[in-house]
Amino acid sequence: DAGITQSPRHKVTETGTPVTLRCHQTENHRYMYWYRQDPGHGLRLIHYSYGVKDTDKGEVSDGYSVSRSKTEDFLLTLESATSSQTSVYFCAISDRGEGYTFGSGTRLTVV
Amino acid sequence: AQTVTQSQPEMSVQEAETVTLSCTYDTSENNYYLFWYKQPPSRQMILVIRQEAYKQQNATENRFSVNFQKAAKSFSLKISDSQLGDTAMYFCAFGGNQGAQKLVFGQGTRLTINP
Numbered sequence: 001d002a003g004i005t006q007s008p009r010h011k012v013t014e015t016g017t018p019v020t021l022r023c024h025q026t027e028n029h030r031y032m033y034w035y036r037q038d039p040g041h042g043l044r045l046i047h048y049s050y051g052v053k054d055t056d057k058g059e060v061s062d063g064y065s066v067s068r069s070k071t072e073d074f075l076l077t078l079e080s081a082t083s084s085q086t087s088v089y090f091c092a093i094s095d096r097g098e099g100y101t102f103g104s105g106t107r108l109t110v111v
Numbered sequence: 112a113q114t115v116t117q118s119q120p121e122m123s124v125q126e127a128e129t130v131t132l133s134c135t136y137d138t139s140e141n142n143y144y145l146f147w148y149k150q151p152p153s154r155q156m157i158l159v160i161r162q163e164a165y166k167q168q169n170a171t172e173n174r175f176s177v178n179f180q181k182a183a184k185s186f187s188l189k190i191s192d193s194q195l196g197d198t199a200m201y202f203c204a205f206g207g208n209q210g211a212q213k214l215v216f217g218q219g220t221r222l223t224i225n226p
């Protein structure tokens with residue numbers, strides 16, 4: 001969907017290095033979310049934002065931080081990547097009740 | 112906390128057949144939303160259908176329809192006249208009605224449509 005973009009699409013990084021994933025939206029939606037997708041677990045919420053500089057933790061937030069300095073950008077940072085953080089990461093945006101619009105995902109491999 | 116369960120990890124049907132994917136959920140809320148998302152091999156998450164809990168009428172979108180049983184906390188997806196392009200992972204999701212809509216997803220069902 002052209003209204004939301006994620007970068008990068010793929011990334012391989014080494015254990016212990018910092019990693020930042022970017023989500024950019026052009027829809028002016030208030031809410032933004034980061035999920036990770038793992039086999040057998042579906043999608044699990046990492047962090048979400050309900051406005052500029054307003055963020056909160058999700059179900060699996062340990063080892064992750066986020067920032068939202070502008071309405072359109074939501075960054076996910078792994079301060080020190082571990083192999084357990086190898087996953088596919090999805091950003092999503094929403095207006096209440098309408099469901100999500102998802103980005104195309106980032107496949108992150110930590111070696 | 113809400114939970115969503117999809118009890119069928121994999122399903123396989125022949126093209127043109129009808130298939131039903133199961134989903135159950137647990138919540139103490141009265142007003143909420145339920146969704147089915149499709150994820151083809153491209154990895155893109157695509158909204159298939161949406162149901163508002165206060166609406167008793169089951170949602171339909173072309174070949175896709177749901178059977179929403181609020182008392183039983185069941186939300187199944189029926190795909191009629193299945194097509195090869197329906198091959199995908201399907202996720203059921205629950206969304207609350209307050210503040211940020213933090214969706215809770217089921218584990219997914221991998222559906223294969225055979226020619």
